Amino acid sequence: MDAATGPALPASSSYQAILKDAIKNAERWPRASRIHWPEMSLNDVVSVSRDGHILYEGVVEDRTDDGTIVWILRKNGYRQLLHIDDGFHLSEVQA
Template identity: 40%
Template structure:
């Protein structure tokens, strides 16, 4: 699993190794808040759009306070919830 955590204000942080179609988990304060598949992302990795298993599409910015984890094959099913 790849984990990318955004850094304090003023530092550079990007989710630039996330690919379209990746199953991802977004956590804040250690709690899973969103899961789905990456639908799109900006070239610099600062913004990703994630579609949940229910078809809800949501935009996330690297400065929103989430840790973005790319789910491994054993966790990919959990990203659809």
């Protein structure tokens, strides 16, 4: 791994095709408005929704200092990374 560029990406042509397709399709994804992304704190219980449908609940396990990226530990044990522009909405679950 080069400290300046990070880990090398796989040279697989199928990986490159998937990545290229994802970047192309990202332009069509709905964008969440930053005003709808609340300031979440570590260990907050949140629901993750998109297009008005709740997808899952989990706990804010980590986040970037600017709050644009959060890691949600889902109830099923999986960890999900979300970016503020991915089209998801986070809501704190009231106890």
